[in-house]
Amino acid sequence: MAWFYLAIAGVLEVVWAFSMKKSAGFTLLVPTAITIIASLASFVLLSFSMRTLPLGTAYTVWTGIGAVGAFVVGVVVLGEAATPGRLIAGALIIAGIVLMKVSGSPA
Template sequence: MPWFVLVVAGLFEVVWASLLEETKGFTRVVPTVGFVLSLAISMYLLSVATRTIPVGTGYAVWVGIGAVGAFVVGVVFRDQATNGPQVAAVLALVASIIAVKLTAAG
């Protein structure tokens, strides 16, 4: 269950990271509220997950999910340019996240 909670925390990180640009420097109310709420949920769930999962392991997985997810949102929904080497680097990050999970104690 802690790993599921950690993944959900990572997904909320994708939400807040993706909303950051939409806040326009925290001048737009609705995206800013969404940003703050998703950030709070993400942090809370991370804290719940790290009651069982070591903080370093949990944080690495959480950041990785957020980074990969924000990259995917940018490319798929915001038409941000990408290239082969960048995609390869993100895939390496995905492999690293999986390796962290598979090598975690417990």
Template sequence: MAWVLLFLAGLAEIVWAVGLKHTDGFTRLMPTAVTAGAMIVSVVLLGLAVRSLPMGTAYAVWTGIGTVGTVLAGILLYGESADALRLLWLALIVTGIAGLKLTA
């Protein structure tokens, strides 16, 4: 169950990271509210996950999910670069996340 919570925390991190783009410096109410809510949900779920997962592993996986998801959102939603070298580094992050999951 802790891994599910951690995955959901990572998804919430993607939501708030993408949401930052829409807050216009926290001047737009609804995007700001969604972003702040996702931040809270993300940290709370991470806190619940670290009750039974090693803290270092959980934090690294959480940030990894957020990083990979945010980069993919940037590529898919905002036309950011998807060149081969960028995707290689992204694949290395995914490999690291999988390695941490397998060894926890």
């Protein structure tokens, strides 16, 4: 269950990052509310995953999912640049997440 919680927490990190971008500096009510709710839920699920996963593994995977997810949303939804350097950076983050998963706790 820890990995499931961690995956959902990572997805929620992408949700709150995107909604924060759409909140226009917390001046729009709905995106601001989504940001707050999604971030709290993300932190709660991250803490659940940390009951059994090592801190370094859980936090690295959580931030990695958020970073790559935010990059993908930025490119696909917001039309941000997908330069070769940014794509390589995203691939390296994914490689790090996979390495953390396979060399971490079996929980």
